[in-house]
Amino acid sequence: MDLIRILISRSAALWRRQKLDDELDEELRAHIELAVQENLQRGMNAEQARTAALRGFGGMTQAKETYRMQRGLPVFETLANDLRFGVRQLVKSPAFALTAILTLALGIGATTAIFSVVKAVLLAPLPYKDPGRIVAVWTANPVRGSQPLSSTPGDFAIWKERSAAFEDLAPSYDNEHTLTGQGAPQFLIGYAVSANYLRILGVAPALGRLFTDMEDSPDGPKVALLSDHLWRTTFHSDPGIVNKVITLDGIAYTVLGVMPRGFDYPASVELWTPSNIAPSAYTDFNHTYIRILGRLRPGVSLAEAQKRLNDVEAQVAAAHPQTNSGNRVVLVPLREQLDGDIRMPLLILMGAVGLVLLIACANTAGLALARNAERQKEIAVRMALGATRRRLLGQFMTESLLLALIGGAGGIVLALVGTHFLLRLFPTDVANLNIPKLTQIPMDREVLLFALGITLLTAFLFGIVPVLKGMRTEASAAMKESSRGSTSTRRSNRSRSAMVVSEVALALMLLTGAGLVVASFNKVTNSDLGFKPDHVLSLQLFLPPDRYPSENPVKRRQFVEQVEKRMNTLPGVQSAGVVNFLPLSGFWGTTSFLLRGQAAPKQDQEPEADNRIITSGYLRTMGIPLLRGRNFSDADRDRGVQVAMINQTLAEQYFKGREPIGEELNLGTADKPDWWQIVGVTGDVKAFGQDQPTHADIYRPFDQLPFPLVAFTLRTETDPASMIKSAEEAMWSVDPNLPVLKAIPMDMLAGQTLAVRRASSSLISAFAVLALVLASIGIYGVMANAVTQRRQEIGVRMALGAQRGDVLRMMMGLGVRLTGLGVAIGLIGAFALTRLIGSLLFEVNAMNPLIFSCAAIALAAVAMAACYLPARRAASIDPMKALRTE
């Protein structure tokens, strides 16, 4: 209470100093007058009375000073003085102030911008109950490429029963639907989940209720939960949606509730339905389609749970060797699952931007040192006049802080602009990238606090060096030195040299890293996709099972045939074709196969290939070369022989030089074979992006295996995007009730696949360029200052016979030594650091000698240029003038 009152009263006094001073004067005058009066009454004469009054009062000035100290906030008043002085100092040397502020603003701005993304993505609180214990459970097997993939219902049932590490385990699987009766028919990404799945996540619906365990049974009622997005768009935020009936795939479902906004796991799901897994399915160890979510028991670590679950799986594999041998269970924390492929690039960018910030600090420290050297005389005078060292250091720190705060404010503005560009890291509506959705990057309290934090940190980092130096300043020495105006002291040279060396070293590390990343990106973009993505439009659809049931293949076949025919006759279309899993679309499926004539491999080692079902026009439309044999033809439909094509990878891996054409593939099981005759070999397609490995592919004709997922591809003569409308109309002229899942030109899809790589590559190059610019400014500043300070020394040398060339060599020699040392340290640092960016590299060795030497040469060249200008100025000093000026 008292403290607050005191603070208020004291702060208030800061603003009324003049008035309060006057009042104090008046009060004290009244005091003296009263004393004089009393003394006169006691019989003193006027003179005596006054002297006695003043003696009784004590030191007048002292009393006033004590009073003033008591009245205001002396610390703040000193600070205000320092600030005023600091501002005057900065205004007096605008070049220094502007360079320093701009440097800091760039450093702080870039760091803050990247941090805001890191915070929004990697640090944002997850809207789930105790998310640290939620994990996704995957099965990895060498025959499926050792990738973490879905599991079988059989495995799930046993894990749930036997693994004590989990509080709960819940199954889920993809379940697409077509919604009708709400305007245009709509294809919805749906997810079937068990009732406890939503309980593990700990989400409560925004409207209505979740489904119960009773409702999640094979003969349970048809119920559904809507996503916030679906409810807002298609159902126009209908507040009475709960218990309304909607039509999915021609079947009536009751809406139980609407999930809260921000509930986005798995990403892009619009609709949740009960999993309705029949108990009989829990003996199925063949079909891998169950995605499992689990909640760890409290106190059980991820590694421990993973080990225990793998022990259980080892028992399962012993009991079911055909299906489960080699299975490995992989647990992924929910956070990593959500972050997907953006995590490493973001961390790498954060590191890169941290280096930029360090360079900015070194740069400003160098500038501040140079300027303080010029202020030696001022400091000496102030010390001689009685300024304490502490007071001077406070002054220095205040000036550093002032610079940093102005720079930091500029940085926040830059960061605000920057986050707009960073949003491009997160293309929305991209199905083929595993990255979280991000629609905005907020500049919130935490980000601003972070910006303030690094501002103070930079102020400390670049302020501390001049301060430490200032501590050693001796008034007399400094005055002597500056009056003599000779060579600068060895010590001040050394700390400035250290700044140059560290700037060069840091910039080189960044430049090398950027070089590796950019080289990788070029390799990726220039590497062949295996098809020609330009001038190809794709149109993905899903044939709803209610109108295109699998028992009626003719209907699917007729639809595709008619649409393809109409698309082929559209003006501007060269050819059209169909595929089930469009490359780069994010959709894919695999099939296991066996070769005839070989000793049947052990059943647990059945090879797998990607399953592609196409029409005969597909290869031509996509520009996929047919290497050997023949394409499918209309004749295959009725010939009765099942035909297939394989890609080169499959041919090389499994036929090893033998002619595959005419051979047969068993796509069933050893007991129930399903033979397909190979008629052709196609080129490889990078269906998952240029930087991903090629899979073995098996192509089969749509006519023989009508698949419900259909992507029409059209090779166009003009811009494919302009053809979307007419292509859709051609499709709707056959079936007006089919929703288009996605219509997009293939080159755009290819571009989206590389979005993260492209963005991180351009960002890291931008940071490297920034580092280079900052470093060259820093080197130039320090060298230029060295020349100014050694003006007289150079004059003396020249007067004693040194040639211009000698002076140039002397100054350049200093630059070369510093740059050389910086490059050496930088190369060592780069060797140590580039291993960390492996995930951004592609077919480029992290130790690539060419890139290392290019970066070193480029940096050395820039550093030399930054040294040359001041050195030339040194060489053109007129000795007479230099010696005369003091």
Next chain:
Amino acid sequence: MGENKSDVLQGTLDLMVLKTLEAMGPLHGYGIARRIEQVSDNGLSLNQGTIYPALLRLQQRGWIKAEWGTSETNRRAKFYSLSRIGRKKIAEETENWERIAGTMARFLAPSN
């Protein structure tokens, strides 16, 4: 200046001011200083000027109030008086001081 004048102990001046105001009612700075000198029978070496920072300190705490009034010499002078909080604080501070004085007395008493 007598040899046996004591310095004013830190913190005691505040209580002296409060007690003075309690006894005398509203008073200007000079009046307070003179009163303290008189009560102490000139036994304190008090620079009258030091009374002013003390008055400010008490004002800042809200224990006393100040008002401009007219002095005996017909001049504008600042008159100080106890606030409501100040009246309460006197009791507390007095008790506090007595405890300290009592403790000191026990230390100084000849040991038995």
